Amino acid sequence: MENSGLFSLVPLIVFLPVCGLLVNIIFGGRMNEKAIGAVASAASGLAFVVAGLLGFALWAGRGEAVVVPFADWIHIGDLNVAWNFRVDSLSVLMMLVVSGVGTLIHIYAIGYMHEDVRFKNDTGRYRRFFVFLNLFIAMMMILVSGDSYLMLFVGWEGVGLCSFLLIGFWYDMDTLGRPSFANSNAARKAFITNRIGDLGFLLAGFTMFWAFKDLSFAGVFGGAEQLASISPGVILFITLFLLVGVAGKSAQLPLYVWLPDAMAGPTPVSALIHAATMVTAGVYLVARSAPLYTLVPQAQSVVALVGGITALFAATIAVGQYDIKKVLAYSTISQLGFMVAAVGMGAYVAGMFHLVTHAFFKALLFLSAGSVILGLERGHHQLAHHGGHASPTPHQDPHTPGDQHAEDVFDPGDMRNMGGLRRQMPVTFWLYLIGTLALAGIFPLAGFWSKDEILLDAAKNFPLVYILLTAAAFFTAFYMGRQVWMVWFGKPRHPAAEHAQESPKVITVPLMVLAGLSLLGGALNLPYVHTLGKWLEHTIAAAEHEVEVAPWLAVSWGGLNPFVALLSLALALVAIFIAWLLYGRKPLAEGQKDPLKKLLGPVFTVFERKYWVDEAYWAVFVDRYVDIARFLANVVDGRFWHDFIHDRVIAGTYNWLSRVVLDLHVDQQFIDAIANGLGRLTTRISASLRRLQNGFVRSYALAVLAGVVVILGYLILK
Amino acid sequence: MTVQTIPLSWYLAISALLFILGALGVLIRRNPLIIFMSVELMLNAANLVFVAFARSFGVLTGQIFVFFVMTVSAAEVAVGLALIIIIFRNKHSIDVDLMNSLKG
Numbered sequence: 172m173e174n175s176g177l178f179s180l181v182p183l184i185v186f187l188p189v190c191g192l193l194v195n196i197i198f199g200g201r202m203n204e205k206a207i208g209a210v211a212s213a214a215s216g217l218a219f220v221v222a223g224l225l226g227f228a229l230w231a232g233r234g235e236a237v238v239v240p241f242a243d244w245i246h247i248g249d250l251n252v253a254w255n256f257r258v259d260s261l262s263v264l265m266m267l268v269v270s271g272v273g274t275l276i277h278i279y280a281i282g283y284m285h286e287d288v289r290f291k292n293d294t295g296r297y298r299r300f301f302v303f304l305n306l307f308i309a310m311m312m313i314l315v316s317g318d319s320y321l322m323l324f325v326g327w328e329g330v331g332l333c334s335f336l337l338i339g340f341w342y343d344m345d346t347l348g349r350p351s352f353a354n355s356n357a358a359r360k361a362f363i364t365n366r367i368g369d370l371g372f373l374l375a376g377f378t379m380f381w382a383f384k385d386l387s388f389a390g391v392f393g394g395a396e397q398l399a400s401i402s403p404g405v406i407l408f409i410t411l412f413l414l415v416g417v418a419g420k421s422a423q424l425p426l427y428v429w430l431p432d433a434m435a436g437p438t439p440v441s442a443l444i445h446a447a448t449m450v451t452a453g454v455y456l457v458a459r460s461a462p463l464y465t466l467v468p469q470a471q472s473v474v475a476l477v478g479g480i481t482a483l484f485a486a487t488i489a490v491g492q493y494d495i496k497k498v499l500a501y502s503t504i505s506q507l508g509f510m511v512a513a514v515g516m517g518a519y520v521a522g523m524f525h526l527v528t529h530a531f532f533k534a535l536l537f538l539s540a541g542s543v544i545l546g547l548e549r550g551h552h553q554l555a556h557h558g559g560h561a562s563p564t565p566h567q568d569p570h571t572p573g574d575q576h577a578e579d580v581f582d583p584g585d586m587r588n589m590g591g592l593r594r595q596m597p598v599t600f601w602l603y604l605i606g607t608l609a610l611a612g613i614f615p616l617a618g619f620w621s622k623d624e625i626l627l628d629a630a631k632n633f634p635l636v637y638i639l640l641t642a643a644a645f646f647t648a649f650y651m652g653r654q655v656w657m658v659w660f661g662k663p664r665h666p667a668a669e670h671a672q673e674s675p676k677v678i679t680v681p682l683m684v685l686a687g688l689s690l691l692g693g694a695l696n697l698p699y700v701h702t703l704g705k706w707l708e709h710t711i712a713a714a715e716h717e718v719e720v721a722p723w724l725a726v727s728w729g730g731l732n733p734f735v736a737l738l739s740l741a742l743a744l745v746a747i748f749i750a751w752l753l754y755g756r757k758p759l760a761e762g763q764k765d766p767l768k769k770l771l772g773p774v775f776t777v778f779e780r781k782y783w784v785d786e787a788y789w790a791v792f793v794d795r796y797v798d799i800a801r802f803l804a805n806v807v808d809g810r811f812w813h814d815f816i817h818d819r820v821i822a823g824t825y826n827w828l829s830r831v832v833l834d835l836h837v838d839q840q841f842i843d844a845i846a847n848g849l850g851r852l853t854t855r856i857s858a859s860l861r862r863l864q865n866g867f868v869r870s871y872a873l874a875v876l877a878g879v880v881v882i883l884g885y886l887i888l889k
Numbered sequence: 890m891t892v893q894t895i896p897l898s899w900y901l902a903i904s905a906l907l908f909i910l911g912a913l914g915v916l917i918r919r920n921p922l923i924i925f926m927s928v929e930l931m932l933n934a935a936n937l938v939f940v941a942f943a944r945s946f947g948v949l950t951g952q953i954f955v956f957f958v959m960t961v962s963a964a965e966v967a968v969g970l971a972l973i974i975i976i977f978r979n980k981h982s983i984d985v986d987l988m989n990s991l992k993g
Contacts, residue, residue, distance in 0.1 A: 866989025872915050 177228035178237045180221050181256040184266055184312045187218045192305035199298040208281030211301035215277050215308050219270035226263045234260050234709030238318050238389075245321075249384050255318035257388065261710040264523065264703075265315035265455055268530050272447045273308050275681040279538050280304065280439040282677035286545050287437060300340060300437070307333035311448055315455060319387040320376050323456070327372065327420065330449045335362040337444060338436040346435055347580050357435035364429040368419015375412035378405065392462040399466040410463050410470035413456060414477065421453025421507045424481045428785055430504055434496040438541030441496060446503045446537050447530035454507070454526050457514040461711045465517065472633070474515025479629075479639035482508030484782075486646035490653065490767070491778030494584050495540045498654050502610065503533055505643055509625050512636050518628035519711045520696070520704045525625055527703075528617035528692040532609035535685035539603040540584075542674040542682065543658065546596045547583035550670035581667060586657045588665040590758065595671040600659050602682045607655050609689040611648035611743045614736075617692030623736045624696070630735055631720050641739060648743035652750025653767075661758025699729030900941035908934035919984050921973050925966060932962045 191214025199207050229237070236259035245252040284300050310333055314326025339358030345351035380386055382405050383394045399406050417423060422430035433445045444450070457464060457474060464471050482505045489501035506529050513522030582588060593600040609616035612623070622644060629637035663669040673679075696703035723734050753766045768775045777783075832838070863874075907930055914927025936955045943951030977983050 864992060866992030868985045868988055869916055869919070876912060876916070 177224050178239055178258055181225060181239050181258055181316060182241055183221045184218045184225075184270070184316060185309050187221065188214045188305040188309040188312070190214060192302045192309070195298055195302050195305070199302075202298075204285055204294060204297050205281065207298050207301050208277070208284075211305050212274060212277035212281065214305055215270055215274040218308060218312065219267070219274050222263060222266035222270050225258050226267060229258060229260060229263055234706070236260075236710060250380065250386075252319055252321050252386060254322055255387070256316045257318035258316070259710040260706045260708075261455075261458060261523070262315050264527065264707070266312060268527055269311045269315065269448045270308065272530050272534050272685070273304075273311075273443055275684055276439050276443040276447075276534060276538065277301070277304060279442075279541075279678055279681040280437075282675055283439055283541055283545065284437065286548070296340075300337075303333055303336050303340070304439075304443070307337070307444060307449070311452075314452055318389075320379060320391065321386045323459070324369075324372060324376060327416075327452060327456075328369065330444070330452065331362065331365045331369070331420070334365070334433065334444050334449055335359075337440040338433045340436055340440065346584070347582060349580070354435040357429075357432040361429035361433050364426050365419045368416045368426050371412040371415025371419070375409045375416065378409050378412070382409070388459070395463055395466055403467060406463055407467045407470055410460070410467055411473065413460060413463075414470070414474055417453030417456055417474075417511065418477065419453075420456075421450050421511060422481075422504045423453070423477050423508065423511055424484060427481060427485065427504045428788060431497055431500045431781075434494075434500050438496070438537060438544065441500070442534045442537035442541070445500070446533040450503065450507055451510065451526045451530070454510040454514055454522055457511065458519045458523055458711060461514075461517075461519055464515070471515050471517060475512045475629075475633050475636050476515075478508045478510070478512030478515050479633075479636035479643075480508070481505070482512060482643035483639045483646070484508075486643040486650065487778050488781045489650040490646060491765075491775055491780075492650075493586050493765075494582075495543060495586050495589075495654065495658065496537070496584055498586075498650055499533070499536055499540060502536075502647065502650065505647060506533065506610070508643065509622065509640060512633075512640060513625040513628060516628055516632045516636065518625060518632070520701075520707050521621065521624035521628050523707060524696045524703050525621035527695060528609070528621040528689070531685055531692045532606045532616075532618055532689040535602060535606040535682060535689050536610065538678075538682050538685065539599050539606060542599045542678050543589070543592065543596065543603070543671075544583045545674055545678070546592070546599065546671040547588065547665075547667050549672040550595075551581050551583060551667035553670050553672075554666055581665070583667065586654065587759070589658045589668050590661045590664045591659070592663070592668060592671055593659040595668075596673045598673055598679050599682070602679070602686045603659065604655065605686045605689055607651045609692075611651050611747065612644060612739055613743060614740055615693060617689050619736075619740070620693035620696060623731065623739060626739055627724075627730075627732045627735045630724055630732070641742065644739050645742045645746045648746035649750050652747040653754050656750060656754035657759060660755060662760075664759065664761040698731035701730060897941055897945045900937060904934045904937040904941070906934075907931070907937065919986055921969070921976075921983050921985055924985065925969055929962060929966070932958055 191211050194210050194214075195202075195207055199210075202210070229235075236257065239256040239258060240253060241256055242254045244254050280300065284297055307330060310326050310329030312326070314323055314330060317323045317326060335358050338361050339355045341348075342355040342358070343350060345353035376386065379391055382398055383391050385391060385394070395406060415426075418426045430445060430450065434441050436445070464474070485501045485504035485508060489498050489505065492498045492501060506525070510522045510525050510529070513519075513525060605616070609618040612618045626637060626640055626644070629640050663671075694702075724732060726732055726734065753770070757766075759766070765775065765779075768779075771778075780786075911927040911930030911932075911934060914930065915924050918924055918927065936958055939951035939955050939958070943949065973983055976988065980987055
């Protein structure tokens with residue numbers, strides 16, 4: 172059959188990016204930047220084509236999930252793990268998003284990284300960047316296409332590694348290009364925080380193996396129902412520990428702290444890994460594990476609550492940030508909270524829908540922010556070269572600053588340095604505006620449809636989460652309005668902003684594609700049609716248990732509730748209006764304090780300082796950990812192990828023993844005696860033996876005769 | 890065909906006697922030619938036993954062995970006589986007791 176032929180292509184989605192990175196590793200040294208970027212983009216683009224073919228084959232086969240065996244991996248006792256690819260509507264959806272958005276970001280990165288390395292002419296890093304990006308695509312594909320929790324975990328760890336490598340890409344400098352450990356520290360923070368989450372994932376995996384003797388999706392889900400009737404606690408344990416993994420990877424409370432710091436990576440990385448794809452792996456995991464979560468409503472409630480609280484919590488922090496990418500980072504955490512809350516409530520379609528639309532508009536926003544930063548960077552560069560305001564340091568990687576508004580170093584990511592950019596960078600402005608409106612949930616952009624679907628499901632199933640998410644949606648619109656007015660309107664607050672220049676086509680064209688997707692992405696799952704819902708139906712059994720709801724909630728325009736939709740839309744508009752009142756009507760002047768600070772006072776400081784969560788973690792965990800480490804190093808290792816055990820006990824005993832041995836002349840009187848005695852003994856024995864060799868042939872003959880007689884006698888008498 | 894023959898034990902006794910004579914000759918005599926003759930005596934003692942047993946048991950194996958032994962002893966004598974000639978050229982004597990260069 173033709174379809175099965177298409178399905179057998181599935182390993183290519185992993186191996187095409189691998190080929191791309193191998194080509195760049197082996198031949199990249201002799202290729203120019205354009206060729207390196209083109210190879211990487213082509214590898215990712217071809218993976219997208221393959222994903223599209225798989226989607227077509229799946230559609231032709233009426234959505235029946237197909238498992239493509241690829242290789243045997245582990246056979247130990249009861250454990251049989253094969254590397255099988257699973258092609259179903261959920262995995263294909265993820266493949267399309269990852270490779271599609273990934274390809275656009277690859278193309279964007281060709282332009283972006285060129286501007287970044289221009290200051291150093293370090294083409295080796297340029298190549299390395301694209302190798303890492305392709306590795307990430309391959310790992311993400313392993314994650315979404317694996318047919319077992321173990322393969323999912325392989326991809327899960329792989330993308331974590333790529334995240335680490337790319338956050339710390341400029342490992343020898345801070346975000347402003349000054350020599351520092353700041354970026355590598357951010358990378359370590361992300362890695363370590365994710366390890367905590369991964370421990371949860373591992374424990375869940377061990378429990379699965381213990382309970383089901385199988386790690387493949389079919390095996391686990393097949394045995395889950397039976398196990399749930401015997402001991403639901405085991406399923407609860409598994410699902411809650413999976414949630415720990417989700418909280419790490421998808422940056423949910425309490426493990427979200429790594430994501431804002433991850434903005435230290437180059438902007439394409441922030442867009443691809445830390446907004447559009449990797450961080451949604453947790454959402455994918457919960458959606459994939461739907462058969463488990465459906466069995467334990469308690470776990471679902473916990474997941475939904477974690478998501479809801481995170482959504483609101485991160486949205487409030489975003490209100491108080493000044494860095495253009497930090498705002499987007501907290502926004503990402505908040506939107507991930509929406510998705511996690513949705514999949515937690517069992518609204519898997521809504522969650523996945525938001526995942527897709529969010530990938531579009533958040534990638535758009537991040538990449539546009541990168542374009543803004545580059546624009547400011549160019550303005551600053553021009554200033555420095557054509558006299559006038561010359562502030563120090565060439566910038567390698569113009570990214571997130573600290574919170575302090577550094578006076579001496581120009582920070583192209585600080586929104587307080589921007590203002591009025593819409594005149595200098597009109598293309599980026601319109602693209603940014605589309606992304607903003609989509610994120611704020613303005614009709615009829617993508618974010619409106621997906622967010623509304625989540626809100627409606629929350630209103631029906633979980634009123635508390637509904638309130639949290641609605642408040643988060645309000646804040647979302649507000650901080651995005653604040654950002655748009657601070658960045659694009661008013662007057663430039665820094666000479667660099669005055670001289671900012673528009674980005675080249677290689678950067679703006681991928682943005683236009685993403686903007687188109689953000690405009691039209693809602694069409695994926697319109698009311699009455701529900702394309703995505705029907706697509707995913709084949710994989711995730713919709714557990715639509717009708718709950719008793721208030722009459723106003725029961726109104727349905729083909730799945731769209733007008734009250735919920737209008738309320739969220741009205742709140743978003745109100746929030747944007749408030750943002751205009753504060754930041755638009757009277758634009759921020761140079762050096763002026765944030766007007767919200769006057770209005771909210773200490774509350775704003777709480778937002779600005781991010782609830783002091785980092786400081787609290789530092790005080791409670793990191794400092795204690797450092798204390799323990801210092802105790803172990805100084806007292807246990809230094810004083811006990813080194814000073815006492817090694818120096819005193821072992822070395823002391825050895826010294827004492829050797830002195831005793833020396834004093835007793837053991838060497839001369841005992842060891843030498845053995846050696847000399849052996850020699851003397853040998854001499855003596857041989858002296859007596861040589862008498863036998865007397866030279867008389869006849870006596871030899873006698874000896875032979877005697878020997879024959881003895882041997883024959885023995886043989887006869889035996 | 891019951892012909893009264895000399896019993897087997899007689900042959901064995903003769904053979905043992907020849908062998909002892911040969912062995913004593915090898916051990917006692919100093920002239921290598923005599924020693925060789927003694928060795929031949931021992932070999933022929935063995936041949937006699939072979940033939941006697943072969944006749945007694947009615948199998949040919951022993952007789953065939955005798956041919957081999959004869960061949961080997963002929964070769965041995967040839968090599969041995971050559972050695973004796975070389976020794977005589979070096980030492981102008983063939984007394985075996987003078988051949989003690991490898992004395993320990």
